[in-house]
Amino acid sequence: YDTARSIHKHLDHESMGYISHDGSLDDGIEVISMPMTKEFFDQVFPLAKICASARYHAMEAHDPEEPGLHVHLSKCWFGSTKKEQKSTIINLIHILDKYRSKWLKVSRRPKGSYDNWSEPYNLKYPQDYDEIENKNGHYRILSIRNDTIELRMFKGSIVEHSIRSAVEFYIRIVDLCKTYSFEVIDSLSFDEIRSFISLNSEYVSEYMEKRFRDGFKPDSIINLKIDFRMRRLKLIDNMKVDYFNQAYNEVNPEMVSYYHRYFDRYDFEFYPCMPDVLETEHANTHYLVMNPV
Numbered sequence: 001y002d003t004a005r006s007i008h009k010h011l012d013h014e015s016m017g018y019i020s021h022d023g024s025l026d027d028g029i030e031v032i033s034m035p036m037t038k039e040f041f042d043q044v045f046p047l048a049k050i051c052a053s054a055r056y057h058a059m060e061a062h063d064p065e066e067p068g069l070h071v072h073l074s075k076c077w078f079g080s081t082k083k084e085q086k087s088t089i090i091n092l093i094h095i096l097d098k099y100r101s102k103w104l105k106v107s108r109r110p111k112g113s114y115d116n117w118s119e120p121y122n123l124k125y126p127q128d129y130d131e132i133e134n135k136n137g138h139y140r141i142l143s144i145r146n147d148t149i150e151l152r153m154f155k156g157s158i159v160e161h162s163i164r165s166a167v168e169f170y171i172r173i174v175d176l177c178k179t180y181s182f183e184v185i186d187s188l189s190f191d192e193i194r195s196f197i198s199l200n201s202e203y204v205s206e207y208m209e210k211r212f213r214d215g216f217k218p219d220s221i222i223n224l225k226i227d228f229r230m231r232r233l234k235l236i237d238n239m240k241v242d243y244f245n246q247a248y249n250e251v252n253p254e255m256v257s258y259y260h261r262y263f264d265r266y267d268f269e270f271y272p273c274m275p276d277v278l279e280t281e282h283a284n285t286h287y288l289v290m291n292p293v
Contacts, residue, residue, distance in 0.1 A: 003057040004029055021139040028059070028067065035074070041167065044195050047160050054158040067156025068109075068117050069163060071170045072148040079178060086129045089144065091177035091185040094126050096141050096153075099190045103141075106169070108162070118153040127182055165207035172197035172204060182288045183237075184230045195222040 007029075011017040017033040036045060054061070061067045096103060096270050097120045104114050118141035123131050136144045145151040154166045176192040176196050177185060188196075198205035201216040209216060219225065 003054060003059055006053040006057065007031060007050050010046045010053060016045060037173065038167075044293070047163060051158045051160045051282050059158060061156035061158045066113075068113075068152060069154040069156050069166055071151045071154070071166055072145075073151075073170060074148055077171070077178075078149060078175060087182070088174060088178045089132065089142070089149065090127055090129060091180070091182055093123070093132060093142055093176060094182065095173075095177070095185060095188070095193060097121055097123070097126075098186075099193070100141075102190050103153055106208060106257060107153040108157070109153070113155070114153070126186075138209070155190070161203060162207065165203040168201060169197060169207070170204045172201065180226060180230055181233070183233050184226065187229060187233070188226070192217070192219070192222060192226070195219040196226065199223075 008014070008019055011019075011031075015034070016036070018030060020030045020032055021029040022028070029249075031050060033041075033045065041047075061069075073082060075085050078085040090131075100120055104111060107114055107118070109117070117139055118138075119139050120141060121132065121135050123135070125131055139152070141151070141153050143152055145179070151170045156161075157163055157166075173193070176193065194208060194216065195218040198208060198216075199222060
């Protein structure tokens with residue numbers, strides 16, 4: 001009771017959040033914030049005071065298996081149209097499932113809790129949004145609600161840095177999935193994803209280093225590398241579309257310009273190569289790939 005009263009006061013008597021009972025907790029309370037902007041969360045929301053009150057009253061969130069830290073983002077963060085939102089959701093579910101064993105470490109949950117409270121989608125067709133809607137549920141790792149989308153993978157915490165890291169992690173990984181196509185997202189390694197969400201971050205880089213303890217250094221030009229991959233995949237895709245009526249027997253000037261402008265290097269050789277869509281001997285069209293000397 002004393003804990004709830006203290007936190008209720010910090011929440012300005014429910015103007016910034018409220019306290020609730022959660023059925024998954026044997027003996028505890030759940031603190032639920034009101035919707036707010038990232039700026040308000042960073043600058044005004046009394047997270048430090050709430051965490052301090054919980055610790056003062058000997059509350060626990062990390063050691064017990066039950067508590068979870070669930071972060072909601074407005075669907076508007078996923079895109080300005082329903083089509084963009086669906087595309088971002090597809091991309092995010094794909095990398096959450098693809099690197100599920102890695103996210104287990106990031107979540108701070110034991111495996112049993114992780115499997116029970118943040119279930120994978122295990123999609124048969126990763127780009128089929130209808131299948132996502134059919135499998136969507138309260139206990140999925142990404143739970144799609146009416147107005148928000150909830151990330152459920154994190155274990156509960158009363159440590160301010162861990163909570164802010166979880167929020168920043170979610171925002172950054174959504175920004176990654178919102179910016180690039182499924183083909184680009186699918187091509188990314190875990191280290192590339194980690195670099196993107198960690199680079200110049202306020203909390204995530206330190207948080208993930210604590211989880212992995214591997215001395216990882218984010219790639220300082222990861223954004224350029226992913227941008228280049230996106231442009232290259234688009235170019236190859238266009239070549240496939242136009243395969244039957246165009247020939248690519250010369251170096252594409254757009255690619256050359258891109259390399260020179262962003263990498264400030266001119267010591268590249270350009271090699272003609274058969275398109276990977278060709279399966280017969282009736283082939284006389286080429287596209288070009290580039291390798292640094």
